[in-house]
Every structure is written in structure tokens, then in C-alpha cells.
Amino acid sequence: MKTLSIGILLASACIAGWAQAPAGRGEIERGRYLVTIGGCNDCHTPGWGPTGGKVPEQEWLVGDKVGFSGPWGTTYPANLRLLMQGMTQAQWVQSASTRQLRPPMPWFNLHAMTPEDLAAIYAFVHALGPRGEAAPAYLPPGQKPAGPAILFPAPPAAQ
Ligand code: HEC
Incomplete structure (x- = not known):
């Protein structure tokens, strides 16, 4: 019994340490x-698709001018x-798991990630x-973009 409680104590100490440790x-x-x-990278890294993912890591996730x-x-x-x-790691985890964004950003995929996975993404990008x-x-609907943009069709009408 005593060994068990020491084990639990050690385990909680490890978890607490992990939560606060730097990346x-x-x-x-x-x-x-x-x-x-x-x-x-498919959308947030320029040239990712056309080069088959051969963009040096230092150039990842810098955003794109193609709308x-x-x-x-x-x-x-x-x-x-x-x-x-x-932002802090905590702010990122909070916003990534709750914010809804516009298409075609798959914000719902971020919501499906665990806080640990979101924290890891932050650690890497940071x-x-x-x-x-x-x-x-x-740009709101009706405003013409000055630069290049990929045109999406309107979604099919509801049946
Ligand atoms: C299909 C293209 C696409 C993919 C794939 C994609 N994004 Fe995005 N992302 C966008 C677009 C477009 C926006 C801008 C959305 C808006 O204006 O509301 C955006 C916006 C965001 C924002 C909000 C940025 C801000 O200024 O607050 C975050 C955070 C983000 N993306 C993270 C990610 C992460 C992490 C992944 C991978 C899991 C990812 N995105 C995959 C297209 C994409």
C-alpha cells in the first residue's frame, strides 16, 4: 500500500513537472x-504543394498571399x-480549441486535437x-482581391 501511494505521488509530481516544463x-x-x-503547410507555406513538400523548414508556415x-x-x-x-502556449491552446474561422481553414480539425497535441504544435512553431x-x-464578399486568389464555387443548394 505504501509503495502504491509513493508511486502515485511520484507520478503526480512528474505530471505537474511536465505541465510547467519549457518545450x-x-x-x-x-x-x-x-x-x-x-x-x-498545404495552405500556410508558399510552394508546399507544387514542390512536393520540399520547402526548407525555416520557411514553413509564413502565410500566403494567394487568397x-x-x-x-x-x-x-x-x-x-x-x-x-x-501569444503564450496557454492562449494558443485555448484559442485553437474554441475559435471558428472562415473557409477553407479546417478549424474543426484543431478542435479535434488534444490540448497536448496543440501545445506541441505551439512548441514547434514558436x-x-x-x-x-x-x-x-x-476581404468581405463582393470585394475584388488585388492579387491572385483561388476561386471556390458556391456550395450545392440544400436538397
Ligand atoms: C485548406 C487550407 C488550410 C489548411 C489545410 C490549414 N489552414 Fe489555417 N488558415 C487558412 C485560411 C484561409 C485562414 C484564414 C481564415 C480566416 O480568415 O478566417 C487560416 C487561418 C488560420 C489561423 C488563424 C490565424 C489568425 O490570424 O488568428 C490559425 C491559428 C490556423 N489557420 C492554423 C492552422 C493549423 C495549425 C493548420 C494545420 C492543422 C492549418 N491552419 C491548416 C487555411 C488553411
Whole structure:
């Protein structure tokens, strides 16, 4: 019984330590993995698709000037490198698990991630450091984008 309670005590101490520890190599590695398989580079890294993912890591997630136009207006993949510098890990986890964004950003995929996974994404992107400029601002429907934009058709009418 005594061994068990010591075990529990040790386990809780470890968990408490982990929660407060600065980003370790393991967490950063996991963040890199999640960003890659989560498809964040597909939109947030210029040239990712056309080069088959051969963009140097220092250039990942700087946002894109190519917009997505649809019934929602025109949206631009944000510069996540700058975004993460301006928030704490806790703020990121909170906003990523609750915020709804415009199409085609798959915000619902972020909501499906565990707080640990979101924290790992933050650790990786934050460690990459700031780079690039802010993406162009959102344009409401009816406003023509000045630069290139991918045109989405209106969704099919409800049956
Ligand atoms: C299909 C393209 C696409 C993919 C894939 C994608 N995003 Fe986005 N993302 C966008 C667009 C477009 C916006 C701008 C949405 C808006 O204006 O509301 C955006 C916005 C965001 C924002 C809000 C930024 C801000 O300024 O507050 C965050 C955070 C974000 N994306 C994170 C991610 C992460 C993390 C992943 C990978 C899991 C990801 N995105 C995958 C297109 C994408």
C-alpha cells in the first residue's frame, strides 16, 4: 500500500513537472510531426504543394498571399510564425480549441486535437521563430482581391 501511494505521488509530481516544463526536444519533434501530417503547410507555406513538400523548414508556415475566394469573401492563410510569437502556449491552446474561422481553414480539425497535441504544435512553431510578413487582410464578399486568389464555387443548394 505504501509503495502504491509513493508511486502515485511520484507520478503526480512528474505530471505537474511536465505541465510547467519549457518545450523539450520531444515536444518540438511531436509538433513538427503533427504540423506535417495535419496538413498545415498545404495552405500556410508558399510552394508546399507544387514542390512536393520540399520547402526548407525555416520557411514553413509564413502565410500566403494567394487568397481563397468564395461565398465567404476572400481569406488568406495567416502567418503562423508571427501569430505564435504574440501569444503564450496557454492562449494558443485555448484559442485553437474554441475559435471558428472562415473557409477553407479546417478549424474543426484543431478542435479535434488534444490540448497536448496543440501545445506541441505551439512548441514547434514558436521554436522556429518569427519570419515573414502578415498575410493580406480578409476581404468581405463582393470585394475584388488585388492579387491572385483561388476561386471556390458556391456550395450545392440544400436538397
Ligand atoms: C485548406 C487550407 C488550410 C489548411 C489545410 C490549414 N489552414 Fe489555417 N488558415 C487558412 C485560411 C484561409 C485562414 C484564414 C481564415 C480566416 O480568415 O478566417 C487560416 C487561418 C488560420 C489561423 C488563424 C490565424 C489568425 O490570424 O488568428 C490559425 C491559428 C490556423 N489557420 C492554423 C492552422 C493549423 C495549425 C493548420 C494545420 C492543422 C492549418 N491552419 C491548416 C487555411 C488553411
